Amino acid sequence: MTTKSTYYAPTGGLPPQTQLLSDRAIFTEAYAIIPKRVLTDIVISYLPFWTGMRMWVLARPLSGFSETFSQYIVEVEPNGGSEKPELDANAEGVVFIVEGEMDITIEGEVHHLESGGYAFLPPGCKWSLKNNSDKHVKFHWIRKAYQHCEGVDVPEAFVTSDHDVEAIEMPGTGGVWTTTRFTEQSDMRHDMHVNIVTFQPGGVIPFDETHVMEHGLYVLEGKAVYHLNGEWVEVEAGDFMWLRAFCPQSCYAGGPGPFRYLLYKDVNRHMPFIRPVK
Numbered sequence: 001m002t003t004k005s006t007y008y009a010p011t012g013g014l015p016p017q018t019q020l021l022s023d024r025a026i027f028t029e030a031y032a033i034i035p036k037r038v039l040t041d042i043v044i045s046y047l048p049f050w051t052g053m054r055m056w057v058l059a060r061p062l063s064g065f066s067e068t069f070s071q072y073i074v075e076v077e078p079n080g081g082s083e084k085p086e087l088d089a090n091a092e093g094v095v096f097i098v099e100g101e102m103d104i105t106i107e108g109e110v111h112h113l114e115s116g117g118y119a120f121l122p123p124g125c126k127w128s129l130k131n132n133s134d135k136h137v138k139f140h141w142i143r144k145a146y147q148h149c150e151g152v153d154v155p156e157a158f159v160t161s162d163h164d165v166e167a168i169e170m171p172g173t174g175g176v177w178t179t180t181r182f183t184e185q186s187d188m189r190h191d192m193h194v195n196i197v198t199f200q201p202g203g204v205i206p207f208d209e210t211h212v213m214e215h216g217l218y219v220l221e222g223k224a225v226y227h228l229n230g231e232w233v234e235v236e237a238g239d240f241m242w243l244r245a246f247c248p249q250s251c252y253a254g255g256p257g258p259f260r261y262l263l264y265k266d267v268n269r270h271m272p273f274i275r276p277v278k
């Protein structure tokens with residue numbers, strides 16, 4: 001299936017001086033909302049061994065105990081990139097392009113990724129990245145410490161695109177709620193899923209899902225009201241939601257177009273054993 005999508009990609013700079021001060025940035029014990037207008041020059045970060053890049057950190061483990069992932073939006077200038085993007089040998093990652101194009105080299109093979117392009121990078125994978133185009137490229141980079149499991153292989157790297165993977169209807173929803181799955185749910189090599197969830201206008205999660213798995217949700221397109229831990233929050237393209245384990249969640253897609261988000265979820269593992277069994 002080939003359909004072109006336009007994703008929200010932040011612009012940086014500062015909001016105009018005329019902007020109202022009312023804001024929807026929220027941080028509670030169960031969730032955080034980072035609205036798109038918070039993604040300004042004030043919150044820019046950089047990383048070692050990168051050139052011509054800046055990034056917005058959307059999520060990272062806070063307590064060092066129960067949170068599983070970090071998520072960045074990375075902007076790379078023409079000719080920018082990194083020969084040593086990942087410094088942690090046990091980190092796996094997903095890269096998802098929201099604007100522009102770039103080349104990613106994985107184990108010596110060069111792949112050209114455009115908007116909607118998706119790369120899975122397993123732990124220990126050798127990869128590098130370069131923007132060979134004449135425009136900025138922007139992408140999400142989601143990272144997690146891989147949970148090895150004796151007898152289960154580490155998954156291999158792959159490259160695909162939102163445009164090449166068919167969205168699957170959630171049972172009984174008549175197609176108003178679909179999920180684009182980039183890995184098979186039954187593939188036990190994977191301990192994280194980064195999928196795209198799409199609701200057509202009026203589509204709903206009709207009950208407060210409550211589960212131990214964490215989420216990062218970045219709104220790629222459209223708008224909705226999300227019900228988070230008993231509170232209604234309006235969200236739109238460019239907003240980020242960080243949901244801690246157990247945060248009750250449901251939503252209502254407001255239209256007029258589809259409501260789509262990139263969804264991180266930790267899956268397929270026992271909870272970590274903190275102490276070895278004697």
Ligand SMILES: NC(=O)N[C@H](N)C(=O)O
Pocket residue numbers: 197209215249263265
């Ligand atoms: N908020 C969500 O989209 N949650 C998903 N249904 C999920 O947990 O897979």
